Amino acid sequence: MTVMKFMSYPSRTLSSPVSAPAPNRGRHARQRITQALLGATALACTLAVAPATAAAAKVPAGEKVARGSNCFSCHAVHHKVVGPAFEAVAKRFAHQPGAKAMLMHAVQFGHVGTWGQIPMPPHPKLSPLQLDEVITWVLSIRPQAAAAVAHKTYAYVVDGKKVLLDFPVFQPGTRNVTKSVFRGYELFNSYCFRCHGEDAIGSEYAPDLRTAVKNGMTQAQMTQIAMEGIKAKGMPAWAGFFSPKDLQAIYQYVAGRTYKLVGQGEPPQ
Ligand code: HEC
Numbered sequence: 001m002t003v004m005k006f007m008s009y010p011s012r013t014l015s016s017p018v019s020a021p022a023p024n025r026g027r028h029a030r031q032r033i034t035q036a037l038l039g040a041t042a043l044a045c046t047l048a049v050a051p052a053t054a055a056a057a058k059v060p061a062g063e064k065v066a067r068g069s070n071c072f073s074c075h076a077v078h079h080k081v082v083g084p085a086f087e088a089v090a091k092r093f094a095h096q097p098g099a100k101a102m103l104m105h106a107v108q109f110g111h112v113g114t115w116g117q118i119p120m121p122p123h124p125k126l127s128p129l130q131l132d133e134v135i136t137w138v139l140s141i142r143p144q145a146a147a148a149v150a151h152k153t154y155a156y157v158v159d160g161k162k163v164l165l166d167f168p169v170f171q172p173g174t175r176n177v178t179k180s181v182f183r184g185y186e187l188f189n190s191y192c193f194r195c196h197g198e199d200a201i202g203s204e205y206a207p208d209l210r211t212a213v214k215n216g217m218t219q220a221q222m223t224q225i226a227m228e229g230i231k232a233k234g235m236p237a238w239a240g241f242f243s244p245k246d247l248q249a250i251y252q253y254v255a256g257r258t259y260k261l262v263g264q265g266e267p268p269q
């Protein structure tokens with residue numbers, strides 16, 4: 001479990017990307033984020049100084065390389081994010097002669113065209129050993145059992161209308177939002193509000209994201225747009241800055257706002 005939790009903070013230790021604007025107001029939300037970052041760092045340290053624990057001993061070298069770099073901004077092990085699922089890469093190449101060298105080259109120098117038209121950036125800072133380790137790990141990944149990824153739905157009634165979501169907005173039996181929705185509120189009002197409006201109400205600079213969600217934008221679609229950005233239109237790329245889990249939290253907050261389950265201001269938690 002510790003491993004999974006740690007995996008969701010891969011981009012935390014990276015410095016801010018050039019493309020992501022710095023938050024420009026000192027709201028309490030930012031302090032909490034800083035605390036969360038310190039928490040994640042503390043967890044990282046605990047893992048690093050306690051190699052005797054089972055969790056730390058089990059983490060393959062290549063997975064550590066992936067966590068230490070920006071891979072998890074665009075990839076997940078078992079599902080597509082911006083780049084292909086590592087599971088899919090393994091399925092396609094595991095038994096192909098020369099695949100390892102080819103994939104090491106793709107990660108080192110960047111690649112486009114095998115999985116679509118979105119390019120993977122180069123990773124010039126990874127050493128030959130790190131490239132070897134990370135690709136060895138990727139190629140070792142096996143598909144996850146279908147049962148483990150089955151979806152649950154959550155039904156809420158708003159103004160007499162039923163709303164079905166595939167994530168919970170509230171903690172069971174309460175009107176307090178989940179940790180994830182609350183984190184989405186904090187992240188949105190630290191990084192996205194500047195253009196998309198405080199509490200996701202839209203502004204003259206950028207569209208109201210509630211409209212996009214109402215029109216059917218899925219979590220995967222929002223994640224993809226946010227990771228890549230729309231540079232020509234002034235929408236920054238957040239890859240390397242946010243993890244998929246951060247963007248999931250932002251999506252959940254925006255969806256909560258869309259369906260009027262979450263009001264303006266700080267939601268109860
Ligand atoms: C900014 C997003 C992004 C980041 C960061 C990123 N990737 Fe990718 N990755 C992609 C995309 C998009 C593709 C699909 C490229 C293509 O179609 O050829 C891809 C493809 C791959 C492939 C398959 C390459 C092929 O030739 O089929 C591997 C392996 C891979 N990535 C590993 C990694 C590793 C390891 C890291 C971290 C060191 C990483 N990626 C970081 C977006 C990213």
Ligand code: HEC
Pocket residue numbers: 021188191192193194195196205206207209212221222225226230233234235236238250
């Ligand atoms: C510097 C301003 C700016 C910031 C900050 C910003 N965006 Fe955007 N965003 C834009 C603009 C401008 C567009 C509209 C681009 C277009 O017209 O195609 C946009 C579009 C989008 C879209 C597509 C909306 C649609 O209807 O298709 C999504 C999703 C999105 N942004 C998510 C985010 C998220 C999530 C954050 C915070 C992590 C964020 N943005 C932060 C400027 C910004």
